[in-house]
Amino acid sequence: MIPTWLQIDYQRLVALGANKQLHHGLLLLGNQGVGSFDLAQQLAFDLLCLTNPMQACGHCKACLLNQSQTHPDYLLITPEKDTISVEQVRAISDFFVTSASYQGNKVVIIKNAESLTLSASNALLKTLEEPNSNRYLMLLAQNSAALPATILSRCFKVQLSVDLELAKSFISSLGIDINAPWVRAFLHRPQTLALWQQQEQINVIEDLYTMMMQSGMQTRHKQLLELFNQNPDYIDIFVQFYAQKLQTELLSNTLDIKRYQEKSQALLSFADKFKEVKGLNLSLQLNQLLKKLSYL
Known part of the structure; x- marks a missing residue:
């Protein structure tokens, strides 16, 4: 589910996709707990849906595979031992060059893109510079300064932020006292509070x-x-x-x-x-x- 404070950003990206203007390389920038992954994952599901372009129906075969996390045209990359290696990036290249299983889009999400090693960043450049059609790469990071300028220049950057009033409403719905002094430090990371409550x-x-x-x-x-x-x-x-x-x-x-x-x-x-x-x-x-x- 897309957090309420990210709905405007989400709708803007959906509109770009519906008009065939969505950039092949997206960089979503936001603090941990802002909901970057939820936004990226929903966009991936929208792109892979077989029924509605840029609006996942939730019922087609692709959507059901996404819900079970088994869609063959979706790849999630996360750090291994605190870094994303060149081998992982090469796996992205191999993933993109093969045909889509459902003759549609293929999507890769890279979490914690700041963890890319130098060699991995260099390897990723070729994918960003020479994109195949119907291939989408989404990088999630907290701070653009931690990424090489060569990567930044080849991505469409979206700075994600949290509306404090919407965050307070969300936190209150969790049953957490928004007036507690310690909560103030995490108003810009509302989903972090939700995770702590769950755990x-x-x-x-x-x-x-x-x-x-x-x-x-x-x-x-x-x-x-x-x-x-x-x-x-x-x-x-x-x-x-x-x-x-x-x-x-x-x-x-x-x-x-x-x-x-x-x-x-x-x-x-x-x-x-x-x-x-x-x-x-x-x-x-x-x-x-x-x-x-x-x-x-």
């Missing part, structure tokens, strides 16, 4: 926020480490919550600009190390961070 993580995240707002962070090392080892995604949430706390302290004049900058830098450095350094000693790095946040 029964909301209470844990609320507890994490409460912990962030309390004093004596250095004494929280054991609790935080257990959470981070349980689910590394909590590190990103911790960073967002603490950044929100620092902004609140700055605006209330309980933290001067110099200390705000130093603490923010320490927080970002910790987040970057976790993402970039393999085999990171998480316990040690967390202990060092908490010391800096406590004493800076």
Whole structure:
């Protein structure tokens, strides 16, 4: 289902497809939780429908195959071990050059396109530069700056965003209190909240926020480490919550600009190390961070 805040973007792309003007290479840019994949997948189903052009009927053989995730003319590429390899991109080329099973379109979606290795990006250029007819490639990414300029220049870019009022309505429909202070950090990622609720993580995240707002962070090392080892995604949430706390302290004049900058830098450095350094000693790095946040 297309989120309400993406309906305008979706209808615009559908109109382009109906008029045979849909670009063969789409780049959908949006934060995690904005609904980029839902939009791309619906477009793929529309393109593959055998009954209605650019409007999946939900009943034809192609639509039924899509619903069971077995359509032979649809390919989903996701990172393997944090990267998308050149071998995966070559598989896209092989997929596109073969005939469509139903004599129609073929569609590939690449999730987390920022994960393309340099060699994979170079290999993808040929597909973008020399497209076969009735072949559509959709790249999903959070930030265009993470992609090579050569890729960007060959794609039709769509920047996806969230209308805050629509997001609040959606979050309220989940039974989540939109006035809870921790929710503010995720209004631009409403589907992330839906996923957490589905996975029964909301209470844990609320507890994490409460912990962030309390004093004596250095004494929280054991609790935080257990959470981070349980689910590394909590590190990103911790960073967002603490950044929100620092902004609140700055605006209330309980933290001067110099200390705000130093603490923010320490927080970002910790987040970057976790993402970039393999085999990171998480316990040690967390202990060092908490010391800096406590004493800076």
